[in-house]
Each structure stands twice: as structure tokens, then as C-alpha cells.
Amino acid sequence: MHNAKPDMPQEKYYKFSQYLKTRFGCRVYKIGIDAGFSCPNRDGKLSDQGCVYCDNRAFSLNSRRDLNSGESFPNTIERQIEQGILFGRRRYAAQKFMVYFQSYTNTYAALDTLKQRYDVARKFKDVAAITIGTRPDCINEEILDLIQGYTQDYEVWLEYGLQSIHAKTLELVNRGHVYEDFLRAIELTRQRKNIKICAHVIIGLPNETREDIMATARALSRIDLDGIKIHPLHIIKGTRLEEAFRAGSCKLLGLKEYVKLVIEFLEYIPASFIIQRLTADCPRQFLAGPLWLLEKNKVLEQIQAVFETQEKYQGRLCQKVDKLV
Numbered sequence: 001m002h003n004a005k006p007d008m009p010q011e012k013y014y015k016f017s018q019y020l021k022t023r024f025g026c027r028v029y030k031i032g033i034d035a036g037f038s039c040p041n042r043d044g045k046l047s048d049q050g051c052v053y054c055d056n057r058a059f060s061l062n063s064r065r066d067l068n069s070g071e072s073f074p075n076t077i078e079r080q081i082e083q084g085i086l087f088g089r090r091r092y093a094a095q096k097f098m099v100y101f102q103s104y105t106n107t108y109a110a111l112d113t114l115k116q117r118y119d120v121a122r123k124f125k126d127v128a129a130i131t132i133g134t135r136p137d138c139i140n141e142e143i144l145d146l147i148q149g150y151t152q153d154y155e156v157w158l159e160y161g162l163q164s165i166h167a168k169t170l171e172l173v174n175r176g177h178v179y180e181d182f183l184r185a186i187e188l189t190r191q192r193k194n195i196k197i198c199a200h201v202i203i204g205l206p207n208e209t210r211e212d213i214m215a216t217a218r219a220l221s222r223i224d225l226d227g228i229k230i231h232p233l234h235i236i237k238g239t240r241l242e243e244a245f246r247a248g249s250c251k252l253l254g255l256k257e258y259v260k261l262v263i264e265f266l267e268y269i270p271a272s273f274i275i276q277r278l279t280a281d282c283p284r285q286f287l288a289g290p291l292w293l294l295e296k297n298k299v300l301e302q303i304q305a306v307f308e309t310q311e312k313y314q315g316r317l318c319q320k321v322d323k324l325v
Contacts, residue, residue: 012307013314016276026095029088033080034103035117046176052240077120098129107134107143129155136160136185137177151194159198165216196226204233204253217268227274232258235288255292259302271315
């Protein structure tokens with residue numbers, strides 16, 4: 001199955017929008033929310049500094065609202081979902097919705113707290129799916145049992161932030177976990193039924209070569225995943241990575257270089273894997289570089305153009321990768 005091309009031959013990679021429309025028969029809008037969770041890499045359990053590139057306000061609208069309101073916590077989960085549904089209906093004519101527990105580490109709390117916050121999604125009849133973003137070192141049997149319970153009523157995704165398989169890179173960016181933590185999390189999750197798994201990867205991390213990036217692609221192609229999110233490395237103002245960038249010790253990819261790398265990455269990824277993202281969103285006021293990130297449509301158009309003109313497609317090189325037993 002992994003070597004098969006996407007079901008729709010006109011598509012060169014398996015787009016998340018394509019999957020959702022087929023799965024639910026209508027437009028589905030994903031609502032990113034800040035449910036008030038913390039992160040062990042920020043609260044002192046692992047470190048108090050976080051990943052060198054991280055500032056949740058740069059990618060989560062609801063994590064920015066406290067800046068405008070002066071409140072210490074964004075709108076309630078219920079209010080965030082309400083606003084997301086209204087926006088999705090008005091802007092995209094969406095009929096169904098996916099609640100995405102996005103900001104920070106959304107399995108990092110006591111079980112009763114997790115259940116209380118996840119359960120808010122049950123108040124909305126048009127919510128068809130739940131996505132939970134977390135770290136691979138913040139999952140256990142009890143949390144997975146809780147999450148599996150939601151699969152009776154919703155499509156459920158767990159999104160694990162991996163970023164790279166390489167220990168040297170994970171240490172450099174202060175991730176606070178290793179690749180083996182990711183593998184253990186996947187193994188535990190696969191013991192449950194009906195929980196879909198998405199892995200997050202960043203292309204262009206400091207000191208990583210093309211060979212390093214493709215090694216991550218080949219490794220992921222051997223694992224039983226349902227989806228992947230790929231982001232280009234970008235510099236958020238005020239982060240420790242910006243300091244390295246300003247000092248000249250962190251180089252950023254140009255658009256053409258990123259497009260070339262992401263296409264080759266996808267060629268190693270099985271065609272059955274759903275590609276949830278190929279770029280990133282960051283408001284101009286937070287972005288130090290690269291500025292081409294602000295032109296999301298241009299990035300996606302260039303990726304599509306190269307796929308079309310060079311007869312490439314997701315999974316083309318997958319047969320060259322030995323599968324894990």
C-alpha cells in the first residue's frame with residue numbers, strides 16, 4: 001500500500017484537503033485553539049527555555065489574544081471553538097469542523113484536566129474530528145486510553161512533534177527528547193485502534209545537510225504513520241534562534257532550495273501518507289526571515305509547478321527504502 005500513488009491521479013501529493021473532503025463529503029475547517037496547557041520544556045521540568053525557535057504566539061491566533069486584551073489567558077476553549085466555527089462557515093463555507101488542540105503540549109496535564117478540556121468539543125454538533133498536538137515524551141498508556149475513547153464519536157489525530165531524527169539536531173535546538181522517544185510513542189499509539197498519527201518535521205534546521213534531511217524522510221517512510229506536516233525553518237523575533245541568525249551562525253533556505261528539498265522529501269514518503277502542511281504561517285510582525293514565508297500561495301504554487309514539470313510525485317522513491325518489519 002505504501003508504494004501506491006494517491007487515489008486521485010491529478011494530484012502529485014496526498015493533500016489533507018483532498019482527504020477530508022473524501023472522508024466527510026464536505027469542506028472541513030480546522031480550528032486551532034489554545035487550551036491553556038504548558039510544556040515540560042518551558043516550565044522547568046526539562047528546561048525553562050523551550051525550543052530555540054519556539055514562540056506559540058507566532059503560529060496560534062488564540063495564543064496572541066492575551067496581548068490585545070491584557071488577560072493572562074486567551075478566550076475560553078468554548079469561545080475559541082465558537083469563533084472558529086463562525087469564521088470557517090463565513091470564510092470557507094465549511095460544514096464540518098476539526099478542533100485542534102494546538103498550542104504548547106496538549107497531553108501535559110493530569111487526566112481529569114485533559115478530559116475536561118477535550119470534552120468542550122462535545123458541545124458542538126458540527127465538530128467531526130479532534131486533533132491533539134503534543135511531544136513524543138508526553139504520552140503514556142492512561143492518556144492514550146482517554147484519547148481512544150473519543151474515537152467512538154470523532155475522527156481523532158495525535159500530532160507528534162519530531163522535527164528531525166538526528167540527536168545532534170534535537171540537542172542543538174533544545175527539543176528535550178530524542179528520536180527513540182518518538183518511536184516509543186508511535187508504538188504505544190498503534191496499540192490503540194482508530195487513532196491517526198501525524199509527525200511534524202522541519203526542513204532547514206541548523207547544520208543539517210540534504211543527506212540529513214533525506215535520512216529523516218527515509219526513516220519516517222518505514223514507520224506506520226497516517227500523515228506528515230512539513231515546515232520550513234523560519235526565524236521568529238525574540239527567540240534564541242534569532243540571536244544565532246543575527247550573528248550569522250544560522251543560515252536560512254531560499255525558496256527555490258526549500259522547494260527542491262521538500263519535493264525530494266515527499267518522493268521518499270509513501271503515497272498513502274496524508275500531507276497536512278508543506279509550509280508555515282507566521283504574521284509579519286513576528287517574522288525575522290525568510291520573508292518568502294509570507295507568500296504562502298506562491299510557495300505551494302512553486303512546489304506544484306516543479307512536480308508537474310519534472311514528472312515527480314509523492315512516493316516515487318519510496319520503493320528504494322527498506323521497510324521496518
